[in-house]
Amino acid sequence: MQKDSLSLSDAEIVRQVLDGDVNAFEFILTRYKVQVLKIVKKHVPSEAAEETIQEAFVRAYESLPTFKGTGDFSQWLSSIAVRTCYDYWRKAYRSREVPLSALTERHAQWMEQVISQGPEEPLDELDSQMEAKEILNWALGKLSAKNRMVLELVYLEGLSMQKTAELLGWSKANVKVRSFRARMKLEKLLRIVKEQGRRA
Amino acid sequence: MRSKVSENESLKKAFREACSAKGRGETGKEWQSQVMRRIRQIGPLRPATGFWPAFESMVWRLAPVSCLLVIALTLLLMNIDFADSNDYLGTVTVDFEQPTLVELFGLEG
Numbered sequence: 636m637q638k639d640s641l642s643l644s645d646a647e648i649v650r651q652v653l654d655g656d657v658n659a660f661e662f663i664l665t666r667y668k669v670q671v672l673k674i675v676k677k678h679v680p681s682e683a684a685e686e687t688i689q690e691a692f693v694r695a696y697e698s699l700p701t702f703k704g705t706g707d708f709s710q711w712l713s714s715i716a717v718r719t720c721y722d723y724w725r726k727a728y729r730s731r732e733v734p735l736s737a738l739t740e741r742h743a744q745w746m747e748q749v750i751s752q753g754p755e756e757p758l759d760e761l762d763s764q765m766e767a768k769e770i771l772n773w774a775l776g777k778l779s780a781k782n783r784m785v786l787e788l789v790y791l792e793g794l795s796m797q798k799t800a801e802l803l804g805w806s807k808a809n810v811k812v813r814s815f816r817a818r819m820k821l822e823k824l825l826r827i828v829k830e831q832g833r834r835a
Numbered sequence: 836m837r838s839k840v841s842e843n844e845s846l847k848k849a850f851r852e853a854c855s856a857k858g859r860g861e862t863g864k865e866w867q868s869q870v871m872r873r874i875r876q877i878g879p880l881r882p883a884t885g886f887w888p889a890f891e892s893m894v895w896r897l898a899p900v901s902c903l904l905v906i907a908l909t910l911l912l913m914n915i916d917f918a919d920s921n922d923y924l925g926t927v928t929v930d931f932e933q934p935t936l937v938e939l940f941g942l943e944g
Contacts, residue, residue, distance in 0.1 A: 655879040661871055677858040685866045692870045700880055749845045767853035791854040818841060825840040
């Protein structure tokens with residue numbers, strides 16, 4: 636079975652699944668679990684990651700009849716994973732379950748220190764990641780689901796507008812506008828943190 | 836002009852590193868079997884049934900019948916003599932026109 640799955644192309648596996656072999660989907664699961672896991676873990680909180688990954692794969696299975704065998708399957712699956720993450724945040728914001736962490740003076744001081752340093756100067760990696768993560772979580776929690784996703788993809792992952800548009804299924808113009816607005820909002824939020832540090 | 840905090844390279848780098856670190860780390864193996872369990876519950880998939888694929892297959896199925904119908908109608912039209920019906924049409928129009936013009940313009944001699 637292992638050998639079979641390795642030698643089969645994505646299109647062949649998809650064909651098998653569409654022909655009624657439900658178990659063939661396990662080949663896709665094995666082949667792409669790391670990729671989907673990576674995407675999901677970047678975008679949703681760790682406690683919701685497993686559920687979101689499951690949802691992404693189930694959605695992919697249900698959408699298989701719409702997959703055009705000529706395209707890139709990996710790209711198609713990534714797009715489903717990203718949209719599942721976006722839907723997670725839409726639901727979370729609707730039910731007001733977005734965790735809003737509070738920031739302290741420590742965060743403001745860290746930010747001041749990072750800004751005053753050059754980008755080449757090494758930061759204390761673990762501490763730095765912790766502070767950065769907490770500030771990011773705080774700021775992203777104050778944005779809408781749309782702004783959050785665009786900001787994560789464009790600003791934090793450095794993806795192009797075109798790629799982001801493809802992943803989210805939006806127009807490029809929409810991504811550009813959203814990205815600009817989200818950046819403005821992030822700027823305002825980061826200024827608040829910075830001002831706090833100055834006042835302290 | 837104030838420089839943007841969010842565009843500060845060091846801060847951006849720290850944020851990006853924190854973000855990519857989130858993507859690392861393991862999850863349990865239970866979710867994989869749960870996915871397959873859910874998929875088996877859904878069962879085999881039906882092929883996509885959009886409007887165009889259905890329309891296309893219907894068109895091809897009806898194509899031979901349509902061709903036969905076109906040939907039959909052509910033969911039928913070729914064998915019909917239109918002269919009689921033209922005459923009939925002529926009399927009808929004349930009958931209709933005369934009283935109308937007479938009424939309108941008072942042309943009756």
